[in-house]
Amino acid sequence: MSATLETVRTAQAAQGGNDSLLLFILSVLAGLVDVIGFLRLDHLFTAHITGNLVVMADQVANGGPPHVAQLLSIPVFAAAVVVAFALASWAGSSRGRSSLLIGQALLLLLVFCFVPRTARPEPRQMLVTGMLAVAAMAFQNALVRLSLRTSSTTSVMTGNVSNAVIALLSLLWPGLWTRDEAESKLKSTVPLVLGFFAGCAFGAVAATRLGAWAWGLPALLSILAIAVGNPRREPAPVPLVPQRRSPEG
Numbered sequence: 001m002s003a004t005l006e007t008v009r010t011a012q013a014a015q016g017g018n019d020s021l022l023l024f025i026l027s028v029l030a031g032l033v034d035v036i037g038f039l040r041l042d043h044l045f046t047a048h049i050t051g052n053l054v055v056m057a058d059q060v061a062n063g064g065p066p067h068v069a070q071l072l073s074i075p076v077f078a079a080a081v082v083v084a085f086a087l088a089s090w091a092g093s094s095r096g097r098s099s100l101l102i103g104q105a106l107l108l109l110l111v112f113c114f115v116p117r118t119a120r121p122e123p124r125q126m127l128v129t130g131m132l133a134v135a136a137m138a139f140q141n142a143l144v145r146l147s148l149r150t151s152s153t154t155s156v157m158t159g160n161v162s163n164a165v166i167a168l169l170s171l172l173w174p175g176l177w178t179r180d181e182a183e184s185k186l187k188s189t190v191p192l193v194l195g196f197f198a199g200c201a202f203g204a205v206a207a208t209r210l211g212a213w214a215w216g217l218p219a220l221l222s223i224l225a226i227a228v229g230n231p232r233r234e235p236a237p238v239p240l241v242p243q244r245r246s247p248e249g
Helices: 001-041 050-062 070-091 096-114 124-147 158-172 181-227
Strands: none
Touching: 001 124, 001 181, 050 070, 070 096, 070 124, 096 124, 096 181, 158 181
């Protein structure tokens, strides 16, 4: 009995480690996609989509109409979340995570294939590329909520930064949060913030140096996320107590 409990605890600890690593990878991926999209798709936020409201407000304030990509990003994001929810529901709890990770990877591979590589890209091609990237980030957000079930987010860092700062203050001046709560929040949010910032930095360099080919980085990272999010399951342990033989008749 004790051996079985120990096996279950080990499996849960391994799963928790895989989830933490997956969240870190997803935060790096979101930073890459957001910055590359902003720099290469005419100031379109593909991960932090509510930032497009600010861009549209700036466009209107300066006397111009809002760009179609920014205008469509929020409804396209919402529609992609609906599709992701339906896909995860159809796949079930055992395969829902795989379905959403694969969906995200396929969408980012389509972005890499469709992204314009000419000096004067067609607006329609830019729009399709941007909406594919927005849909990929919608799948990631649905994955975090439906499969990983964490209150943290991998694509918007405002809440994560707030949690990290409050947790750090709670370690220095305990009261509102216990020490265990503060340490737990730090462990869950700081890697996401650092991962997103790293993704933004690498994305900016890649977009500047590689141009449209920079989209290959998030596509490759999304494939890595599939492997990390779906580790190979170990075979069931052999029972330590030998089975009783039935009496011979």
